[in-house]
Amino acid sequence: MQEVQLIIWDEAPMTQKYAFEALDKTLRDILGFQKPEKREQIFGGMTVLLGGDFRQILPVIPKGKRPDVVQACINRSELWKHCNVFTLTRSMRVNEYYPNGEIDNQKQDFNQWVLSVGNGIVPAKAKDGEDEPSWIQIPEQFIINSSDSPIEAIVAETYPNFIERQHDEEYLKERAILTPRNDDVDEINTYMFKKLTGKSVTYNSADEVCKASTECLDQQQLYPTEFLNTLNFSGMPPHALCLKKELPIMLLRNVNPTKGLCNGTRLIITELGEFFIHAKILTGSHVGDNVLIHRIITTSNQSKWPFVLKRRQYPVKPCYAMTINKSQRQSLNYVGLYLPNPVFSHGQLYVALSRVTNPAGLKILMTEEADPEFKNCTRNIVYKETFNNLL
Numbered sequence: 221m222q223e224v225q226l227i228i229w230d231e232a233p234m235t236q237k238y239a240f241e242a243l244d245k246t247l248r249d250i251l252g253f254q255k256p257e258k259r260e261q262i263f264g265g266m267t268v269l270l271g272g273d274f275r276q277i278l279p280v281i282p283k284g285k286r287p288d289v290v291q292a293c294i295n296r297s298e299l300w301k302h303c304n305v306f307t308l309t310r311s312m313r314v315n316e317y318y319p320n321g322e323i324d325n326q327k328q329d330f331n332q333w334v335l336s337v338g339n340g341i342v343p344a345k346a347k348d349g350e351d352e353p354s355w356i357q358i359p360e361q362f363i364i365n366s367s368d369s370p371i372e373a374i375v376a377e378t379y380p381n382f383i384e385r386q387h388d389e390e391y392l393k394e395r396a397i398l399t400p401r402n403d404d405v406d407e408i409n410t411y412m413f414k415k416l417t418g419k420s421v422t423y424n425s426a427d428e429v430c431k432a433s434t435e436c437l438d439q440q441q442l443y444p445t446e447f448l449n450t451l452n453f454s455g456m457p458p459h460a461l462c463l464k465k466e467l468p469i470m471l472l473r474n475v476n477p478t479k480g481l482c483n484g485t486r487l488i489i490t491e492l493g494e495f496f497i498h499a500k501i502l503t504g505s506h507v508g509d510n511v512l513i514h515r516i517i518t519t520s521n522q523s524k525w526p527f528v529l530k531r532r533q534y535p536v537k538p539c540y541a542m543t544i545n546k547s548q549r550q551s552l553n554y555v556g557l558y559l560p561n562p563v564f565s566h567g568q569l570y571v572a573l574s575r576v577t578n579p580a581g582l583k584i585l586m587t588e589e590a591d592p593e594f595k596n597c598t599r600n601i602v603y604k605e606t607f608n609n610l611l
């Protein structure tokens with residue numbers, strides 16, 4: 221068997237420190253079995269490469285307050301003092317160099333502005349009753365003027381000529397609408413789904429209560445299937461999943477990472493079968509591959525209900541629009557940032573602004589503020605204390 225030499229863990233800042241601590245203990249245990257000195261070494265002497273940007277989304281702690289989030293990060297773990305930090309200095313996504321080596325000033329300014337947003341150093345104002353100034357001015361060039369039908373406006377801006385180009389893979393692949401909340405994502409996807417031509421097929425899930433999660437024996441009476449079908453959880457497909465051929469979808473689980481089918485991979489549906497969805501991969505390392513997706517059992521892990529729901533369904537969701545959190549790792553040529561409500565957690569504005577490969581491809585639609593002092597302003601939340609011990 222080949223020996224593992226290196227473990228690479230991407231997006232480390234959004235993983236709770238306990239996961240790394242568990243990995244540390246496990247590796248010490250396994251590798252120390254034959255060589256006892258490895259028990260004394262960090263990660264059992266294995267090299268672990270953590271990648272990530274603390275300006276981006278931090279661990280999600282349900283109902284957690286700011287200190288809970290900051291304390292859950294890897295740089296608040298005992299392990300951190302054993303880490304060497306290497307800093308990347310050049311943005312490869314928005315390449316500010318012309319082929320002849322000269323600098324494109326517009327792109328350089330954009331990169332610096334996005335970094336300042338991420339570092340929380342763009343001048344900000346506070347509204348009445350707020351402790352911390354967090355409202356920043358968005359440059360005029362990115363603004364879409366708000367209209368009576370904001371969804372129509374953001375769709376028209378991000379997906380121009382959608383009726384003619386709705387089947388064009390390149391067109392679909394290079395753009396997305398980003399927004400902070402799942403209900404806005406669903407509203408935009410439903411609006412665009414109706415515009416997509418072709419027959420809609422609805423796949424209903426099989427739902428049940430996970431028996432190990434509750435002591436109640438009479439589950440069928442307390443939680444009938446009809447009730448379970450009405451429940452929706454973020455990151456879980458709905459009971460009634462409506463799909464059409466040529467709809468862009470996103471995977472909600474790691475289905476088969478070696479084949480490029482990871483949580484967040486975008487695909488386009490090529491055929492809707494009875495037991496499989498045929499799809500073509502649009503993003504990641506296996507672009508262009510034709511794959512089959514089958515139903516899997518997903519469970520609700522953070523639920524307000526006193527039970528865990530088991531849902532057997534295709535782990536996919538339409539992705540004309542996606543949440544900002546889900547867009548992390550994506551690179552897009554055109555981004556429509558829809559902010560009917562401002563962002564609500566650290567790094568979300570930075571992640572949204574830094575998805576785009578060219579400043580010309582970024583458009584932002586915000587709800588118009590009644591107070592003229594806050595015209596074209598939106599909230600930028602940065603937990604600066606997270607950066608304290610990075611270098």
Ligand SMILES: Nc1ncnc2c1ncn2[C@@H]1O[C@H](COP(=O)(O)OP(=O)(O)OP(=O)(O)O)[C@@H](O)[C@H]1O
Nearest residue numbers: 272273276311312313314547548549550551574577
């Ligand atoms: N060495 C390189 N040469 C050319 N392009 C590159 C290089 N490295 C990265 N890129 C391009 O830059 C973009 C961002 O790369 P990548 O997704 O690896 O960055 P990242 O730091 O993980 O991004 P993020 O964490 O913000 O999602 C991609 O479009 C990628 O193709």
